[in-house]
Every structure is written in C-alpha cells, then in structure tokens.
Amino acid sequence: MRTSTSQFQLLVDYMEKHGDLSKPSDGPHGKELNTRRWAELTQLLNADATGVTKNTDKWRKVWSDLKNNTKKKAARIFRAGAGTGGGPACKIKLSDLEQRVLSITGTRAATGIVEIPEVGLEVG
Template identity: 50%
Template sequence: MVTFMEEHGDLNRPARDARGRIFNMKCWVKLTEILNSDESGDKKSTLKWKKVWSDYKTNTKRKAARIHRAATGTNAGPVVNAKLTNLEKRVLALMGISSWMITHRKIIRPVQTEIKREFVFTEEAPKGFLSEETPDNIDSRTDNINSRTDNLISNTENINSRTDNVNSRINNVNSRTDNLILNTENINSRTDNVNSRTDNVNSRTDNVNSRTDNIHSRTDEMRIREMELQNQRAWQRLASRALDILDRVVDKYCLS
C-alpha cells in the first residue's frame, strides 16, 4: 500500500478537480484488487482499505509526536523509547512531515559550569542600560522554540485530521452517489420490465380482439347462410305448391 501511495501520491488527499477525483477512484479500485489478490491477507472493500490507510497515518503521526515530545523534554508522561520504523518514516514523508526533525531534534541546554558574566554597556540604551546573557535566558528561549515547534506539529496534525475528515466526507458523498446511480439503474430496469409486461398484455389483448373479430365475422356468415337457407326453403315450398297446382290442372283437364 505504501509503495503504491509513493508511486501515485496520497489517494486520501482531496483532489483539485473532477479528473483528480476520477483518477483517485480508479487508483483505489486498482489498489483494492492488488491488496485482495494476496491470499495470505484479508479481503476488504475499497472503503475499508481507505479506513485502514487513514488509521495507519493517524497512528503514525501520534507516535511521531510522542517521540518528538520525549526528545525535546516536553513530555510529562513516561519515558518513550520507541523508534520510527522505515515504513513509518515513509508514511511521514508522504504526509510532508520530516521524520529526521522528530527523531534527531534535541534540546540545547547550557552546561552547568561556572560562567563568567560579562556586562556590556550598549550605546543605544539610555542611562547605562546593562545587557547580559544568562543560562536562564538561554533556557527560556529554548523552551519558547520547543513550544513553538510543538504548536506547529499540533497545528499540522489538526490540519491533517481535518483533511482526513474532508476526505471521509467526500468518500461518503461518492459512495452515496454510487448508491443513487445503482438505485436509478434498478428503477430503470424495473420500469423496463413493467413496460415489457405491458407490451405483452397489449399483445394478448390484440390477439383476443382479433379472435373476437373472427367470431363476429363467422357469426355474420352463419346468419347470411341461414337467411339463404330460409330463402331456399321458401322457394322450395313455392315450387312444391306450383307443382301441386299443375298436377291438379293436369288431372282435371286430362281426365275430363
């Protein structure tokens, strides 16, 4: 993970524009695949790997701050004998914090020996003002420098913590956006399914209407056929009557 960050930069830092955010997202996906491909390690999601990286940076900064306070003598707690590992130094370098300043800074204290005090009359000071350098003054200045250094490191930690919070919020927004996109895609898929079912229902309705039209057409044909049969029967009755009349006429005139 640290090597990947050294090659691509700290991916938890906020990007300047949309291209930077897209680049960070792609790098996180690639890094997640690399980390999960290790069979001996745990498999995590991208968000969990981001949390692992953020926690490791925070713990490294806290350890470096404890070592710094112990080295400068400003730590009121127990003596700290811990040292930064090479991996932790690389992480500090990624965050822009010099590990050399933390591990090698030593407080400058005067040797407790007899010091000959020299009194110098300055020309600028009125009424023979005396200027003297004493061990107490040196200690006071050194303490002020150490205090300012601690404040600077504390401010740096606060800025990094705020940056991590901003990154976490950005990641949450991106995650919500991804979820919204997925939900939208699900809704569109469901809508397509509903439309497909509606089309099927419409097709079936058309088939039913077509069959109904065929039934009506056949019914009309049967009615017409029935009317034709009735006409034929009527003509047959008329023809039968005509034949009866002819038979009677023939019988009447022929027999007479």
C-alpha cells in the same frame, strides 16, 4: 484474519508512487482519477493471499488508521525529544514502514510547525 505485512508494504508502495489518495488531486478529473486509483489499489491488495480481502472503503480506513497511528507515534517521539529532560529516555522508534508513511504525509502533520521566527523590535 488481519491486514498482512505484505499488504501494508503494497499500500505504502502504491501511496509513494501515486501520492496520498486520501487527498484527491485537483483538476476536472481529480475525483474520477482518485476513484480509479483506489479501485486499482483495492484489487492489488486483495490479490495478496497473505492477508485479508476488503472493499475500497475498508482499505481507505486501513490507510487512514495507519497514517493517524504513525502521526501519533511520531508526535510522542517529538514531544519526548523536545522535553526538558529529567525523565527516562524515549525508547519508541518509528519502523521503516512508519518512516515511509510519515514521508508521504509530511513530518509537519505529526510535529506541527517547529520553527516560527520571532517578530520583535530590534534593539540598536
């Protein structure tokens, strides 16, 4: 059995509410809070009977894989859009869930720094 659509929704909902748990918050209790939140999320995900039951480390891996696959897909779309043309149009689209993941991680994670101002001599 695999992670269900419902579990993916729960995972992304939780991350939108609490932030990306793969990046623990700073402060004296940041790591402790992060550990508690992962435990809470694990319970929530495992309570969903539509999918698989996993331990916290496996749910961390599911989140990591979801983020990485989404970033790769977004990067492919960005590269196709930034190309010079001449080839077939890019038919890849991000799902609603993937767009939500990208909003949590930030688009810069997938596309890099898009606009860097040029530095040069002013001709006057």
